[in-house]
Amino acid sequence: MNNGALVRLVDVHKVYRTGEMEVPAVRGVSLEIKRGEFVALMGASGSGKSTLMNILGCLDRPTTGHYILDGADVSGLDRDELADIRNRKIGFVFQNFNLLPRTSARENVELPLVYSAQRLTNADLREKADRVLASVGLAGREDHHPSQLSGGQQQRVAIARALINQPEVLLADEPTGNLDSRTSVEVMAIFQQLNERGITVIMVTHEQDIAAYAKRNVMMRDGVILNDHLVSQRSDAVSQLRQEHASALQPTK
Amino acid sequence: MRIAPTFNVALRALRRNKLRSVLTALGIIIGVGAVIAMVGIGNGAKAQVEAQIASLGQNVILIFSGSTTSSGIRTGWGGAGTLKIEDAEAIRREVPGVIGVSEEVVSTTQVAAGNQNWFTRIYGESADYFDIRQWPLADGAPFTAQDVRSANKVCVIGRTTATQIYGNENPIGQILRIKNVPFTITGVLTPKGLSPQGVDQDDIVVMPYTSAMKRVIGGATLRNINVQIGDPGQIAAAQQQIISLLRQRHNIRPGRDDDFTVRTQQEIAEAATATSRVMTVLLGAIAGVSLLVGGIGIMNIMLVSVTERTREIGVRMAVGAHGIDILTQFLIEAVTLSSVGGVIGIICGIGASKVLSAYANWPTLISISSVAIAFLFSAAVGIFFGFYPARKAAALDPIEALRYE
Numbered sequence: 287m288n289n290g291a292l293v294r295l296v297d298v299h300k301v302y303r304t305g306e307m308e309v310p311a312v313r314g315v316s317l318e319i320k321r322g323e324f325v326a327l328m329g330a331s332g333s334g335k336s337t338l339m340n341i342l343g344c345l346d347r348p349t350t351g352h353y354i355l356d357g358a359d360v361s362g363l364d365r366d367e368l369a370d371i372r373n374r375k376i377g378f379v380f381q382n383f384n385l386l387p388r389t390s391a392r393e394n395v396e397l398p399l400v401y402s403a404q405r406l407t408n409a410d411l412r413e414k415a416d417r418v419l420a421s422v423g424l425a426g427r428e429d430h431h432p433s434q435l436s437g438g439q440q441q442r443v444a445i446a447r448a449l450i451n452q453p454e455v456l457l458a459d460e461p462t463g464n465l466d467s468r469t470s471v472e473v474m475a476i477f478q479q480l481n482e483r484g485i486t487v488i489m490v491t492h493e494q495d496i497a498a499y500a501k502r503n504v505m506m507r508d509g510v511i512l513n514d515h516l517v518s519q520r521s522d523a524v525s526q527l528r529q530e531h532a533s534a535l536q537p538t539k
Numbered sequence: 540m541r542i543a544p545t546f547n548v549a550l551r552a553l554r555r556n557k558l559r560s561v562l563t564a565l566g567i568i569i570g571v572g573a574v575i576a577m578v579g580i581g582n583g584a585k586a587q588v589e590a591q592i593a594s595l596g597q598n599v600i601l602i603f604s605g606s607t608t609s610s611g612i613r614t615g616w617g618g619a620g621t622l623k624i625e626d627a628e629a630i631r632r633e634v635p636g637v638i639g640v641s642e643e644v645v646s647t648t649q650v651a652a653g654n655q656n657w658f659t660r661i662y663g664e665s666a667d668y669f670d671i672r673q674w675p676l677a678d679g680a681p682f683t684a685q686d687v688r689s690a691n692k693v694c695v696i697g698r699t700t701a702t703q704i705y706g707n708e709n710p711i712g713q714i715l716r717i718k719n720v721p722f723t724i725t726g727v728l729t730p731k732g733l734s735p736q737g738v739d740q741d742d743i744v745v746m747p748y749t750s751a752m753k754r755v756i757g758g759a760t761l762r763n764i765n766v767q768i769g770d771p772g773q774i775a776a777a778q779q780q781i782i783s784l785l786r787q788r789h790n791i792r793p794g795r796d797d798d799f800t801v802r803t804q805q806e807i808a809e810a811a812t813a814t815s816r817v818m819t820v821l822l823g824a825i826a827g828v829s830l831l832v833g834g835i836g837i838m839n840i841m842l843v844s845v846t847e848r849t850r851e852i853g854v855r856m857a858v859g860a861h862g863i864d865i866l867t868q869f870l871i872e873a874v875t876l877s878s879v880g881g882v883i884g885i886i887c888g889i890g891a892s893k894v895l896s897a898y899a900n901w902p903t904l905i906s907i908s909s910v911a912i913a914f915l916f917s918a919a920v921g922i923f924f925g926f927y928p929a930r931k932a933a934a935l936d937p938i939e940a941l942r943y944e
Binding site: 343345346366370374380385386387388393398401402 | 850
């Protein structure tokens with residue numbers, strides 16, 4: 287038993303049943319992720335990475351095998367127990383942001399607290415949400431609706447929402463899929479900064495250059511892990527942004 | 540379950556779609572408003588009919604003269620003049636349990652006093668009339684049995700007649716000329732107000748029937764006879780005896796129809812209240828249909844809302860909402876729409892009843908119980924029609940819901 291493992295998958299299989307057919311999506315994955323890691327889960331569509339992500343996010347249960355999250359086996363929990371685990375331990379960031387429309391950034395960020403066991407007063411909720419929004423650089427935009435924010439800002443609201451319950455792990459499903467390259471770097475900068483503060487990040491992506499911001503890459507194909515390696519030449523989003531900023535200040539010739 | 544925050548969430552969702560929420564609630568507003576107003580009208584009519592029946596007096600049997608057919612023209616009740624004064628005397632004499640009999644003749648004519656005149660109704664009655672109708676005098680004294688026997692020129696007048704002819708003067712002891720016959724006014728009746736048909740019951744002159752027949756109206760037959768029975772248990776027997784007595788006196792052979800009609804107050808009350816009860820049920824049912832339609836409107840909108848907000852439901856589940864939280868949220872939305880609609884509907888219904896009472900002169904009666912039932916029913920409509928969409932929302936798979944486009 288590895289005490290340092292936050293996430294431990296033991297021979298996880300997931301089989302979907304469509305009518306008579308049994309379609310295996312994940313076929314025996316064992317994986318350990320320690321606290322403080324930044325993992326990019328990669329693979330082509332159909333490789334089983336999304337299914338694995340759903341299992342890691344406690345949105346789905348493995349057909350066989352075990353999932354030990356933070357020392358507790360969650361593979362046998364029911365719907366409501368999984369919902370509580372998601373609420374306490376997991377922060378989600380989606381490709382399409384999944385913010386509630388016509389709802390202020392603050393209310394979007396407060397959402398996980400509504401379903402949390404701890405009871406906060408409205409003032410506490412508000413203060414907490416505003417603090418997390420400020421930490422992702424959205425101070426002053428608390429009352430904006432998603433439609434009044436750019437894609438990058440919307441994704442930052444989503445990150446703030448994922449962080450509000452101080453989760454053990456941040457799960458991001460193609461977080462830059464809907465963003466331009468510059469905004470993608472901004473989001474990666476936030477992820478790297480959060481990771482440096484000790485938050486474990488697991489990110490699904492199919493883009494090699496985005497995966498390069500992670501510390502470790504796990505490649506999947508046909509429902510199994512193809513290879514699992516540390517990133518040798520890691521991209522640093524913060525310094526990239528700084529350079530870009532500096533070159534923008536140069537007078538054009 | 541987290542009721543308080545879920546409540547907030549539900550209310551916010553309703554506020555986000557204000558127009559839709561208002562329109563959905565409108566279905567319930569109209570439904571509940573219609574139920575309240577319609578049942579109010581029905582109950583008002585029923586109460587009025589009951590009051591009218593009660594104003595006939597206690598334990599009363601009414602005998603109407605029959606209709607007759609002359610040259611193919613049927614005259615209606617009282618037209619044939621088959622009831623004679625002797626019939627009334629025979630009833631008084633022979634039917635057990637009778638405590639009062641009033642021979643009645645009715646006409647309308649011009650009456651005058653000084654330089655004032657007025658068109659009013661003349662009722663010829665016996666001295667028992669005021670007891671039978673339970674109609675005491677406000678002032679003065681009624682005419683007596685002696686006045687009836689002697690066909691004295693005395694009368695009692697209603698409040699309206701008194702005001703129209705004498706204004707603020709005291710009419711008692713004054714002379715009222717009816718068809719140029721001077722009558723002395725002995726008393727003024729207590730006001731009874733309008734009848735359900737809108738007839739002013741106080742616009743009346745009551746005099747001994749003998750005087751009316753001899754000096755004002757003419758003729759030798761009665762329009763009807765009012766009989767009062769002392770013991771309510773004897774009414775049915777008395778009714779039978781009156782029928783056989785009158786058939787015998789009118790020489791009607793077995794198998795032929797009566798040339799008179801006997802109705803007990805009970806029968807009149809039952810017929811009248813049955814009619815108004817049927818009307819109340821009918822009106823309520825029609826209004827209930829609109830409430831049902833309003834409920835279907837809620838269900839429709841909630842189903843649309845669940846589909847439209849599938850992604851939202853997915854997000855809520857992803858961040859930790861249980862199925863019951865989602866169910867509660869949508870149920871609260873539905874019940875809020877229906878019960879807020881119900882409250883506004885009750886207010887509108889009461890308002891509509893007041894308007895109908897004021898302008899259409901329809902009596903309406905809103906009871907606390909009908910308001911309470913309407914409110915509970917509207918809340919129940921919300922639960923009933925909101926449950927299916929809410930359960931559908933709660934049963935969504937978070938992965939599918941998050942992916943929903």
